[in-house]
Amino acid sequence: DQQVKQNSPSLSVQEGRISILNCDYTNSMFDYFLWYKKYPAEGPTFLISISSIKDKNEDGRFTVFLNKSAKHLSLHIVPSQPGDSAVYFCAASARGNDMRFGAGTRLTVKP
Amino acid sequence: DSGVTQTPKHLITATGQRVTLRCSPRSGDLSVYWYQQSLDQGLQFLIQYYNGEERAKGNILERFSAQQFPDLHSELNLSSLELGDSALYFCASTRGDFVYNEQFFGPGTRLTVL
Numbered sequence: 703d704q705q706v707k708q709n710s711p712s713l714s715v716q717e718g719r720i721s722i723l724n725c726d727y728t729n730s731m732f733d734y735f736l737w738y739k740k741y742p743a744e745g746p747t748f749l750i751s752i753s754s755i756k757d758k759n760e761d762g763r764f765t766v767f768l769n770k771s772a773k774h775l776s777l778h779i780v781p782s783q784p785g786d787s788a789v790y791f792c793a794a795s796a797r798g799n800d801m802r803f804g805a806g807t808r809l810t811v812k813p
Numbered sequence: 814d815s816g817v818t819q820t821p822k823h824l825i826t827a828t829g830q831r832v833t834l835r836c837s838p839r840s841g842d843l844s845v846y847w848y849q850q851s852l853d854q855g856l857q858f859l860i861q862y863y864n865g866e867e868r869a870k871g872n873i874l875e876r877f878s879a880q881q882f883p884d885l886h887s888e889l890n891l892s893s894l895e896l897g898d899s900a901l902y903f904c905a906s907t908r909g910d911f912v913y914n915e916q917f918f919g920p921g922t923r924l925t926v927l
Contacts, residue, residue: 706855736915745815745903745918746856791855798911800869801846805855 705729706794708804716812721779723807725792728773732794732802737766737777740789740806749790750777782811816840817906817919825925831892834922838885838906844868845887846916847879850901862887863910894926 707726715721723737733754738746752759752766752775759766765778779786789806816839826832838845847859849872858871862881873879876894881887891898901923905916 708855738918743920745817745905745920747815747918748915751915793856800858800861800871801856801916802858803848803856 704805705732706792706802706804708790708792708807710807711805712808712810714810714812715782717784718781721777721782721786721809721811723777723779723790723792723809725775725777725804726773727775727794727802729794729796729802730773731796733797734795735766735768735775736793736795736801737764738791738793738803739786740791746791779809782809784811784813787811815917815919817904817917819902819904819919819922821922822920823923823925825927826894827927828894828896830894830926831890832894832924834889834891834902834904834924836887836889836904836906836919838887838904839917842906842908842917843885844907844910845881845885846905846907847873847887847889848903848905850903850921851897852900856903859889868910891924896926899924899926 736751737749740746768775791806792804795801818837843864846861848856859873861869879889901921903921905918
């Protein structure tokens with residue numbers, strides 16, 4: 703059961719522009735959402751998170767938006783840099799229990 | 814470096830065999846989580862242990878089992894291996910029992926079943 707979906711397997715943007723990665727979920731019990739970044743041959747690393755009581759969380763160039771009514775979250779990266787090229791996973795958990803991950807979106811930032 | 818170590822890095826074995834993957838969490842972390850990532854798939858949560866006890870179970874097959882030892886390292890045992898078990902297996906750790914904070918992931922073990 704795909705409770706967390708990332709419908710775009712890949713995204714390509716120009717350096718300096720905005721990257722927008724999207725994620726949809728089906729389980730209304732999810733109350734905590736995270737984004738992870740993964741480089742080849744490494745484990746995922748945490749990027750940013752948001753609780754369901756908020757609709758926005760910002761950390762430097764990274765902002766996560768949560769739209770609970772649409773069961774949708776997005777990660778904005780501004781400005782995008784070549785070093786941001788990686789696979790991005792969105793993840794969700796309900797009451798702190800097991801984490802559900804999306805299939806990932808491969809972001810390529812072109813110089 | 815996340816502080817989570819996994820061994821071995823690569824494992825090649827044959828169908829029907831049994832293997833053991835090992836994970837050492839970050840110092841002070843009590844929870845260990847196991848994930849499977851098959852080709853072009855997201856991370857599938859398998860199982861969580863907290864301070865030696867099983868805490869949550871995800872999509873873990875009956876042929877797979879895990880345990881967490883008193884020194885908090887964990888092992889994932891995969892038996893009667895099938896071709897479809899070929900995947901990257903990640904372990905992650907957190908300080909507490911609940912996943913309200915970031916998980917720290919190890920570099921993964923790549924399992925190839927021939």
